[in-house]
Structures are given as C-alpha cells and as structure tokens.
Amino acid sequence: MPLVFKSLTTRIIATTIVLLVGGIFIYTFFNVRQQQSQLIDTARENTELLLHTVENSIYNTMHLGNVQDVSSILAMMGQHNQLVGVRIFHPHGVILRSSNPAEVGKVVGMDDYRLYLNPKHYGIFDLPPYGEVLSMVKPIYNEAACHTCHGSKAKVIGILNVDYSLYRTKMQMLTASRIFIASSVAITFFLSITISFILFKFVKKPLDSMTANMSRVENGDLSVRIDYRGTDDEIGKLINSFNSMVDRLEVTKKELEQYHFQQLERADRLAAIGEMAAGIAHEIKNPLAGISAAVSIIRDDMEPDDPRSGILKEVLQQVQRLDKTVNDLLFFGKPSVPELACIDISDIIEKTLKFASQHRGVKHIERQLEFAPGLPTVYADGKQMQQVFLNLILNAFQAMSEGGTLTISTSLSTRQGRDHVRIDVADTGSGIPPQIQEKIFTPFFTTKAQGTGLGLPICYKLINLHNGFFTVANNTPRGTIFTIELPACSVHDIEEVRRAHET
Known part of the structure; x- marks a missing residue:
C-alpha cells in the first residue's frame, strides 16, 4: 500500500470522493437518459400534432372536392424545417401524394411501411442523408363523404406518413448532456475540495497534533x-x-x-x-x-x-x-554461597523428615511422603536445602499442635522453558490468613511468641539463590501448603559439577 494511503484521513477522503463520483455519475446517467426520453417524447408529440394538422387539412379539402389541393398542402407542409417528408401511400405501399413529387408512384420505404403494420404507428430510424428521423403513420379511413370518389368497399383509402427530423432534438440532447455533465463535474470537484478541507481541518490536524503529543508523552514529557x-x-x-x-x-x-x-x-x-x-x-x-x-x-x-x-x-x-x-x-x-551439585531431593527430604520427627510432640501427627517416580536430580546445595525443609517441617509440626497430617509430595513442572522439580509441603493446621501471607517472608515478622521472624525469610532467600521459586497458599480443606520449585539438573549443570570435582 502506498505511504499516502496509510493515513486514515487520506483513506476517508479517497473513499468519500469515489462514492461521491460514483453517486453523481449514476445520477447524471439516469438524469441524461430521462432528459433524452423527454426530448424524444416532445418530438413525438410535435410530430403527432403536425400529423393531425395535415390530416384535418386533407379531410377539409377532400370534403370540398378540391382533390388537387392535397398535393399543395403536402408540398407546403414539406417546407417545414423539421419535416423531411410528408406523403400519402396506398395500403399496398405505392406513394399516391407527396411533398416531394419525384417519389409519387414509387413504393414507400420498408421502414415506413412496417410502421403501418405496427400497432404503435411510429418509430425512429436512419434516413440518409437526414440522419435519424421520427416517422409516424396514420391511416385515412373511407368515410361516407369519401364514397363518391373512392367507393365504399375499401376501409382504408390511404396512409398519411410524416418523417420528422431529430437533428435539432439530438443537438438539444447533446447540449443538455454536456451542460449537466459539466455541472456534475464542477459539483463533484467542489464537494471533494470542501470535504477534504473539512476532514483535514477538523480530523487530520487534531489527530496529527495528538499523535505528536503522544510521542512526546512516550518520551517522558x-x-x-x-x-x-x-x-x-x-x-x-x-x-x-x-x-x-x-x-x-x-x-x-x-x-x-x-x-x-x-x-x-x-x-x-x-x-x-x-x-x-x-x-x-x-x-x-x-x-x-x-x-x-x-x-x-x-x-x-x-x-x-x-x-x-x-x-x-x-x-x-x-x-x-x-x-x-x-x-x-x-x-x-x-548467607553463604551455595555449593551447587546434582542431588536427589527425595533423599534430602526423607533424611530431614526423619531428623525432625525426633522432635517431641509429633507422635500424634501423621506423616505422608508422595514422591513421583523417575524425577530428575536438582541443581542445589544439599545442606541449605536440608535447612529449608527442616524449617518448613518444624513450622508444620508447630501449626498442628493438636494433631493433623503432614504431606510432602514431589512432581515435575516447567518454568521458563526449563524442567523443575516441585515440592509441596502441606499441613492441616489452622492455616495462614490471606492478609498475612504477603508478610510471612518479611524479616522479623512473626506470629509466634518465641519466634524471631527470620526462618521463612532465610528459606525464601536460599531458594532465590538457587534460582528457584517459593510460594505459599491455603490448603484444602484446611491448613497451609508451601511450594518450592528447584531447577532440574541439565547437561550443562552436570558438566559444571564434573569440572568442579576435577579441580
């Protein structure tokens, strides 16, 4: 798409102009066609009026017995600048009288004769060298006054034929079409300029100003x-x-x-x-x-x-x-720098739980280990992980002073495109209120009478040093669940451990 059409205002202007031109073109086309139709109807009415005039003149002349005057009437009507031919021909097609004496006795043209056979009795066709003409025919019926000369057998004694030139009508149509098309083009041009000006002034200019100012805001101003x-x-x-x-x-x-x-x-x-x-x-x-x-x-x-x-x-x-x-x-x-190695976290948890279970007052607490099979080793410091799990297990025991169930489970998870081993330490104690959960990792915050408020913050810090994740949530239906996710050993980690052992 050209750069100029990437502007919303330009696309609106272009679309509006196209629709405007299309609408005015369609309106102009139908209006010109309507004007042409009206001019043709006017020419037909004029021809029909002339036809009636000639017919009445002929009837009056023939009723008076002046048959020779019919040719004079036709010759006089033929001098009309719009008429290119006035004639009377026999139903068989032979011209009986005409404004042009040279065609008397000849066969009338096929176009004029077909009009006699056509119920409409008028039509438009080319007549060289006059161009398009409107031809109209009208039968002359054998009335009682005509029986003296024509007898009473024939119903139609002749067909009056008038050829009306459409040259002037065509010129009027062409002039009117040119004027209407020129005015339509002028109106289209004026409306396009006006619409473009309005859109540029009231739409594009404010939007450009807003875009420029938004860029300044984006840059900090x-x-x-x-x-x-x-x-x-x-x-x-x-x-x-x-x-x-x-x-x-x-x-x-x-x-x-x-x-x-x-x-x-x-x-x-x-x-x-x-x-x-x-x-x-x-x-x-x-x-x-x-x-x-x-x-x-x-x-x-x-x-x-x-x-x-x-x-x-x-x-x-x-x-x-x-x-x-x-x-x-x-x-x-x-805190001391962790000595990272690929360790079996399940083994660390079992040893820590066994040591913590020596604490007095835990006999009435049920302990469950739910380790997922086939878990990879984790890249961590075994001693520091033992410190973390010891703190969590002792906290769980203290939260279930009246009995409960401690459940430690492991599973495989994915964090940031890398495998992690997830450890959930869940108890069925009284739980931690949601408004306090956000504060338990804050140093010196504690709800215990004998606590220092440093146990969980130290655990949190140690997990962060291992690039792990440490979260807390309420257990269902009661209690608390602490979740730790530690990075699983990768090929790169194993290589690091091997090099450390070699040095």
Whole structure:
C-alpha cells in the first residue's frame, strides 16, 4: 500500500470522493437518459400534432372536392424545417401524394411501411442523408363523404406518413448532456475540495497534533496538553480524555518519584541498620558463648536436687535462643554461597523428615511422603536445602499442635522453558490468613511468641539463590501448603559439577 494511503484521513477522503463520483455519475446517467426520453417524447408529440394538422387539412379539402389541393398542402407542409417528408401511400405501399413529387408512384420505404403494420404507428430510424428521423403513420379511413370518389368497399383509402427530423432534438440532447455533465463535474470537484478541507481541518490536524503529543508523552514529557476548541464533538472528547490521561500520568509519576525516594531513604536506613545489627550480633555472639559456658560449669557443680539448677537450666535455654537468633541474623545478612551439585531431593527430604520427627510432640501427627517416580536430580546445595525443609517441617509440626497430617509430595513442572522439580509441603493446621501471607517472608515478622521472624525469610532467600521459586497458599480443606520449585539438573549443570570435582 502506498505511504499516502496509510493515513486514515487520506483513506476517508479517497473513499468519500469515489462514492461521491460514483453517486453523481449514476445520477447524471439516469438524469441524461430521462432528459433524452423527454426530448424524444416532445418530438413525438410535435410530430403527432403536425400529423393531425395535415390530416384535418386533407379531410377539409377532400370534403370540398378540391382533390388537387392535397398535393399543395403536402408540398407546403414539406417546407417545414423539421419535416423531411410528408406523403400519402396506398395500403399496398405505392406513394399516391407527396411533398416531394419525384417519389409519387414509387413504393414507400420498408421502414415506413412496417410502421403501418405496427400497432404503435411510429418509430425512429436512419434516413440518409437526414440522419435519424421520427416517422409516424396514420391511416385515412373511407368515410361516407369519401364514397363518391373512392367507393365504399375499401376501409382504408390511404396512409398519411410524416418523417420528422431529430437533428435539432439530438443537438438539444447533446447540449443538455454536456451542460449537466459539466455541472456534475464542477459539483463533484467542489464537494471533494470542501470535504477534504473539512476532514483535514477538523480530523487530520487534531489527530496529527495528538499523535505528536503522544510521542512526546512516550518520551517522558508529561507537560504537553492539546488545546482544541470543538470540545463537544468526538475529536474534542478524545482530546479531553488524552489531556485527562496525561494529568493522571503526571500525578502518578510524581507519586512514584516520591514513593521511590522514600524507598531509597528506607533502603539506606535498613542498610545502615543491617550493618549495625551485624556488628552488634558479632559483639553479642562471643559474650553469649562465655555466659553459656560459665552457666554450664556452675550447673554441673550443683547437686541434681538443688532448686537453683532449674533456674540455670532456664538461663541456658534463653542463652541458646539468643545464640540462634544471632546466627539467623548473621546468616540473613550475609548467607553463604551455595555449593551447587546434582542431588536427589527425595533423599534430602526423607533424611530431614526423619531428623525432625525426633522432635517431641509429633507422635500424634501423621506423616505422608508422595514422591513421583523417575524425577530428575536438582541443581542445589544439599545442606541449605536440608535447612529449608527442616524449617518448613518444624513450622508444620508447630501449626498442628493438636494433631493433623503432614504431606510432602514431589512432581515435575516447567518454568521458563526449563524442567523443575516441585515440592509441596502441606499441613492441616489452622492455616495462614490471606492478609498475612504477603508478610510471612518479611524479616522479623512473626506470629509466634518465641519466634524471631527470620526462618521463612532465610528459606525464601536460599531458594532465590538457587534460582528457584517459593510460594505459599491455603490448603484444602484446611491448613497451609508451601511450594518450592528447584531447577532440574541439565547437561550443562552436570558438566559444571564434573569440572568442579576435577579441580
């Protein structure tokens, strides 16, 4: 398609002009045909009038007995500039009287004779050298006044024939057609120019302005606005919507910039707090070790039935809790780089579940393993995966303090065009409210009285370090289901492991 026709306005103008020209052409064609028909009818009426005039003159002359005057009447009528021939011929075809004496006694032309046999008694045909003529015939009946000369046997004593030239009529038709066609072309040209001007001014110009301003908005300039006077038409409504959209974009941009600035400030504060927390954790860890050792020695020196031994035992538990919190904080601030290898995740899960099942209070919890057969190995760090699954399993046990079922299942899934091993850890506990699910991976957020709020964030971070996916959802009919998807070992991963072992 040519470039010029890619414009919507150009296509509308071209289509409108084509339809306009087509409509005016059809109207002109039928109008010219109608005018031609009317001019032919007028010529026929004039010929019929002349025919009646000649007929009446002949009847009057013959009634008076002046038969010789008939030729004079025909000769006089033949001088009419529109008549090319006036004659009377016998029903057998012989010309009896004529405005042209040279044709008397000759046989009338076949076209004129056929008109006598035709019920219409008129027709148009070429008559050299006059061109097209309108020929009309009218029988002269044998009336009582004519019996004296013609007897009473013949019903028709002659046929009056008039040939009317259509040359002037054709010239009038040609002139009228030229005038009408010229006026139609002028009207078409004027309407085309007017429609094009209107479309360019009220459609193309505003649309071009909107396109240019949209490009500026796309490049980030939100200060552009379009001024349009015809605010009540469709283009005006479109431009108003565009201006309103840019206004909202500008407001949203300012809000996002302000929010981004706040987030940067918050990130800076959190970074500073993280560095401070890591420093404090290092400072706390060593004294805690000393306190734990000292309390253990003092407790070992006491008699088993000494009431102070229980207090020291509680002190040791709190020290251990503080030490775990410090370790989690240090690990979350700077987790160790995973040592990736192709491992059997089912084996890791079985070992972790067996270890976690030694926890007190889990005998009344049913444990189910549903491993899909033939699963590929995963590219992960076995120790870190054991840490993740231990955290999830212990959380599930705590959520089912009054009993329930823990189900761990595996399957094959596809993420971003690569095979993944999917692990679902589902419990039948009280579940996690939807408004809290979005917060459980946030550091230090916890609903447990003794929790640090770092377990799940650490798990989430470890899964991300393995290029995996970690999600949570409510289990059916009750409980929670955590889903982990880890990349399956590929040929490239196996080669990486082989090279690592060789080095």
